Amino acid sequence: MEELTIIEQSVLELIPRGFERKIKVPDICSIIDLDERDVKAVIQMLRAKGVPIVSVRGYEGGMFIATNEDERTIGLQAFKNQFKSMEQTITNIEQADLNNWQESLKIAE
Secondary structure (H helix, E strand, O other): OOOOOHHHHHHHHHHOOOOOOOEEEHHHHHHHHOHHHHHHHHHHHHHHHHOOEEEEEOOOEEEOOOHHHHHHHHHHHHHHHHHHHHHHHHHHHHHOOOHHHHHOOOOOO
16 A cells, blocks of 8 residues: 655545546646646656546646546547657657758758
8 A cells, every 4th residue: 555645645635536527737736836847746656656647638628537447548648649749759869860961951942
């Protein structure tokens, strides 16, 4: 059994269970008077302790604790998309010609 710190418990209590009720990180920050970086770090610690905190992006987005496989899948989609994008960025940089990249570009006139 994982023991939670006071701050972990405070953040966990604010994250709703289920897709229908979500909370945005700035809202958590305003309630417990922490900055976004600290709240995100606490959320990562809670995930490392096994809490299935996921999120959806966009206007209606926010964080929530997945309560079933469908919610987990929905909540993981943003992370999977971000991972694919980061992986492509790494590949692009690894394959870039360090000496001749400028010659491969055509400047717009």
